[in-house]
Amino acid sequence: MDSYLLTKLSLFTNNLLPLGIAIINSEIKQLGFITNYLQSHNIQFFTVGRGGDLDLTGTKQSIDGQNISFTYKEQCYNFDTNIIGSFQASNLLIAVMMVHLTGFPFLEVISKLPKIKAVQGRLQRASQDNSPYHVVIDYAHTPEALKKTLLELKHIKAASGSLKVIFGCGGERDTNKRAQMGQIASQIADQIIITDENPRHESSSSIRQQIIQGISNNNSNYEEIADREVAITHTINNLHSNDILLIAGKAGEEYQIIKDRKIPFSDFDIARKALNAVKVDS
Structure with missing residues (x-):
């Protein structure tokens, strides 16, 4: 250090x-x-x-x-x-x-x-001020950053709401952090959704399983949804009043890396699309 x-x-x-x-x-x-x-x-x-x-x-x-x-x-x-x-x-x-x-x-x-407005991807709110629940985007992609961000949100969450988190881990990067992040999420969040981040050439299924291995036995309230857009949309569709959802890991990135492809993808845009659809449907 x-x-x-x-x-x-x-x-x-x-x-x-x-x-x-x-x-x-x-x-x-x-x-x-x-x-x-x-x-x-x-x-x-x-x-x-x-x-x-x-x-x-x-x-x-x-x-x-x-x-x-x-x-x-x-x-x-x-x-x-x-x-x-x-x-x-x-x-x-x-x-x-x-x-x-x-x-x-x-x-x-x-x-x-x-x-002054928040920097893109740093505890950035995707939901509107008058929303009954809250969706937050953050770049947290290390164990310490995920822990710090979840604790911040848990501190301000209303007692009647749940803290939910969607995250994955990048492929061909630090493998030791995967189980650690699963464990941290299970100790702080009420619900965990494990999804893909930037798997690159690594097996995305293997990455998700390594994260899941770290989830504490006393917190089995997790879902595995490989497709990141589906994971975001599905979770937003099931939010309740005073819930806080953290979408972690990619933040301001405008792409997702799968093998040699760099696919246009924005956590913020996907979240806003899902939030707007919920508003229309309601």
Whole structure:
């Protein structure tokens, strides 16, 4: 991990202009290592997040968005955003400081925060605000990312709803993560739908079975639906009030890779199509 981190830190030493400032998330595990590195290379830095120079003091989460509170130069601020996910709070505030430190007035920058929209594929809502249930698209394609995303959604789910997840794993990639992701999903989600992602030249059936092997015995509430479009459409058609569905793994990708073919495919477009069909039928 240190060699990987050092490679990323070299972006500062090799590219930051003289008198430039590095902005660092104060909540990352390697904060001490990073700040020591920057100090040893005489690089100024500014921390953002809980306990940072810009101190994230609190968030109030809901499926509709969040209220974010922070302090900067001994002044307290808060704002509302429709971007969900507690980790997005730090991302927004880091963006604030990047803009502010390039010369824009601080108050002008934070006045724009409620207007910012979610990045494509990062806890991106496919369902409309007035929908009785919620469909969210996210790029989570590793065990840690899937766990973090599911926990975020479980935290804001209404008690009467269920948390459902659709995901697969890419072929010809890290095989060890497949069972891990199955286990994580079974420990957090109420229902799991295992489907294909980008199988490439690998057997898609074999990939799905490796994921299923990781599903805990105490959670047999899963389905295996190979066709990703069918999996998305079928699950959306069976959502109930206050349910949250996470479609994970591909997010903003506009294709699916099967053998040597790159087939046009969008999780977001398929989800919106299914949601619109449900609305028409109802």
